[in-house]
Amino acid sequence: MKLSPVVAGVWRADQWGLDAAGLLRWMQQAADLGITTFDHADCYGAFTTEGRFGEAFALAPPSFRDRVQLVTKCGIRFPCDARPAFRLKSYDTSRRYVSGCVDASLAALRTDRIELLLIHRPDLLMNPDELADTFAGLQKSGKVLEFGVSNHTASQFALLHRRFPLVTNQIEFSPLQMKALADGTLEQAVDLGLRPMLWSPLGGGTLFNGQDEQAVRVRTALQTLGGKHGGASLATVAYAWLMRHPSRPLPVTGTGRIDGLKEAMAATSLKLSAEDWYAVWEASIGHPVP
Ligand SMILES: NC(=O)c1ccc[n+]([C@@H]2O[C@H](COP(=O)([O-])OP(=O)(O)OC[C@H]3O[C@@H](n4cnc5c(N)ncnc54)[C@H](OP(=O)(O)O)[C@@H]3O)[C@@H](O)[C@H]2O)c1
Secondary structure: OOOOOOEEEOOOHHHOOOOHHHHHHHHHHHHHHOOOEEEOOOOHHHHOHHHHHHHHHHHOOHHHHHHOEEEEEEOEEOOEOOEOOOOOOEEOOOHHHHHHHHHHHHHHHOOOOEEEEEEOOOOOOOOHHHHHHHHHHHHHHOOEEEEEEEOOOHHHHHHHHOOOOOOOEEEEOEOOEOHHHOOOHHHHHHHHOOOOEEEOOOHHHHHHHOOOHHHHHHHHHHHHHHHHOOOOOHHHHHHHHHHOOOOOOEEEEOOOOHHHHHHHHHHHHOOOOHHHHHHHHHHHHOOOOO
């Protein structure tokens, strides 16, 4: 399965002020830019965002669905209007729960298949054999084509991957949050040849407006590189910095603006040198390379 080199995330879509026609237009414009993969989770918008995109798909010509890949996640339960039976925030990766989530996501998104399903957060009570068997059944039924996890440590990933071939771990990584460089998740991705997906690649926006010393240092370093690389924008340089990692990551954008998506795609043709990369690493960590 092929995901686009930049994935458009829709976690913040309920802040974009778009109706179904507007969401469809946004998806079509993204696809025209080469961003054909959309990142959902069943719980986005308190379990309402998938349904809003389903309304958008209902307006699209049937051929549009074949142009795009839908990623969604499940496993997090929390009490909200759309899920009144949930009493406490918790995780659930039982066969019954995951299968029910897939059926609910298919119905909400008004589709017959999900290209990639991720377990949203590590479930400390996960039974890996049961979950692997659930994945196998969902794949056989054609409801889900591929599977992965999100926010899993390398050992949590390995536990499941030994039982069922996962295709990705979606993790937090940005020039402001570099934990994944040190905790083994990115090494594991390189080792297995599985491209990680990176959430909050721009630090959730703090790259632009953060006032702490780290944010100011990183912003300055990215701006300097932008000047060196033909006036590339801060966001483009940040995406290029992420993509420079040998795991060949797929950044998951959070922007609602088409210009923001363009800045992400521009990074696919901006190649940073190792010195460029380490300049940003140094700015983030706050001391020179040892
Ligand atoms: N797996 C997980 O646990 C998990 C967790 C969090 C998120 N995610 C996924 O990752 C996606 C991205 O996360 P994120 O939204 O935190 O990503 P992000 O790209 O780091 O942050 C997006 C925010 O940055 C702002 N921004 C972008 N460019 C800007 C600019 N030039 N100037 C000022 N602000 C700018 C955006 O506002 P504008 O809209 O105005 O551009 C938006 O508010 C989510 O949509 C979701 O799909 C997954």
